[in-house]
Amino acid sequence: MKGYKLIKPFYLEESESEDVSPSGNVSKVRLTKSLITLSDVLRYNGEIPTENVVLGSVGLGILNETTKNLFDLEKGKRTYIEPSRECGACYNCKKGDFNKCSDVQIAGEDYDGFLCDFAIANTDKLFVLPDSVSDTEALFINHISLAVSLFDKLNIQKGDYVSVIGANNFGNIFAQLLIYYQAVPIVMTLDEESVVSAKKSGIYYVLGPNDNWQKEVYAITGGRMTDKVAYIADCNIPVVKAFSLASFGGAIAFTGFSGKTGSVSFMQAVKKQLDVHCINNDSRYTAASINLIANKAINFANLKVNTCAYKSVPEVFKKLNEELEKTGKINETVVTLV
Numbered sequence: 001m002k003g004y005k006l007i008k009p010f011y012l013e014e015s016e017s018e019d020v021s022p023s024g025n026v027s028k029v030r031l032t033k034s035l036i037t038l039s040d041v042l043r044y045n046g047e048i049p050t051e052n053v054v055l056g057s058v059g060l061g062i063l064n065e066t067t068k069n070l071f072d073l074e075k076g077k078r079t080y081i082e083p084s085r086e087c088g089a090c091y092n093c094k095k096g097d098f099n100k101c102s103d104v105q106i107a108g109e110d111y112d113g114f115l116c117d118f119a120i121a122n123t124d125k126l127f128v129l130p131d132s133v134s135d136t137e138a139l140f141i142n143h144i145s146l147a148v149s150l151f152d153k154l155n156i157q158k159g160d161y162v163s164v165i166g167a168n169n170f171g172n173i174f175a176q177l178l179i180y181y182q183a184v185p186i187v188m189t190l191d192e193e194s195v196v197s198a199k200k201s202g203i204y205y206v207l208g209p210n211d212n213w214q215k216e217v218y219a220i221t222g223g224r225m226t227d228k229v230a231y232i233a234d235c236n237i238p239v240v241k242a243f244s245l246a247s248f249g250g251a252i253a254f255t256g257f258s259g260k261t262g263s264v265s266f267m268q269a270v271k272k273q274l275d276v277h278c279i280n281n282d283s284r285y286t287a288a289s290i291n292l293i294a295n296k297a298i299n300f301a302n303l304k305v306n307t308c309a310y311k312s313v314p315e316v317f318k319k320l321n322e323e324l325e326k327t328g329k330i331n332e333t334v335v336t337l338v
């Protein structure tokens with residue numbers, strides 16, 4: 001088995017590892033596609049401490065060998081692999097409460113990710129993909145499952161106005177999901193390009209770098225401001241802006257994929273007595289996310305996605321890191337592995 005391993009910051013090496021045969025509850029998948037996300041680039045440049053691990057946040061492929069006989073799961077099927085594992089060691093895991101694991105292990109960070117030829121995974125982490133879900137769409141299952149988790153935690157109801165701070169691919173997907181469930185997203189971004197893609201994706205209220213967000217949100221909501229605010233960690237927008245859009249006693253959720261670090265003043269949140277939530281991925285929603293894609297709840301046509309081939313991965317990481325330094329963002333990149 002071979003893959004691109006991060007040996008130390010800025011240094012990827014194509015390394016071979018011992019071939020593993022599936023046994024017990026473990027299956028083997030021949031990987032065909034992987035997605036490079038901002039988290040991968042932050043691991044690459046050392047901002048997220050990672051060493052000796054194959055990068056690649058998300059992956060899918062063809063089921064190669066399995067010892068289990070689960071619904072529809074058989075050799076040759078196109079399969080998505082959930083990119084996280086419960087630790088098995090924390091208090092909640094030991095109680096069998098795996099959904100509340102306090103130390104979830106993440107692919108490409110705590111164990112080998114998907115920029116490689118084969119993945120070995122527990123069979124309960126595998127999901128057969130329906131034909132109506134394309135490879136590229138499937139690479140965003142993790143985004144959608146985080147969006148569903150956010151929706152659930154903020155307890156969003158039909159007709160709710162929701163401020164969405166940040167309009168990268170995740171922000172865009174979350175806003176589309178809000179519309180699907182008949183809530184009203186107001187998307188805010190400092191990035192002109194994201195304004196255009198959000199509007200093209202069917203989002204009506206999109207505020208850009210030249211708008212007065214507080215004033216516009218006041219006007220849109222008839223002065224009530226928004227009860228629910230989602231702040232996406234990768235957006236490069238001061239958190240204090242997000243607090244200013246919330247109604248008194250409202251709720252704000254922090255989320256995002258990057259794990260970027262930063263400092264926050266909670267003064268306004270305290271004044272307004274906001275409920276503050278921090279949302280991480282929740283593996284319970286993978287199957288629901290696949291169904292949402294199959295039901296065309298999300299329009300992927302206007303997301304910003306690059307593509308590349310496996311052999312150009314080291315070069316691509318170099319370029320993405322330069323892009324990040326220059327612009328503070330990257331385009332998520334689909335890698336064709338075979």
Ligand SMILES: [Zn+2]
Binds near residue numbers: 088091094102104
């Ligand atoms: Zn645990």
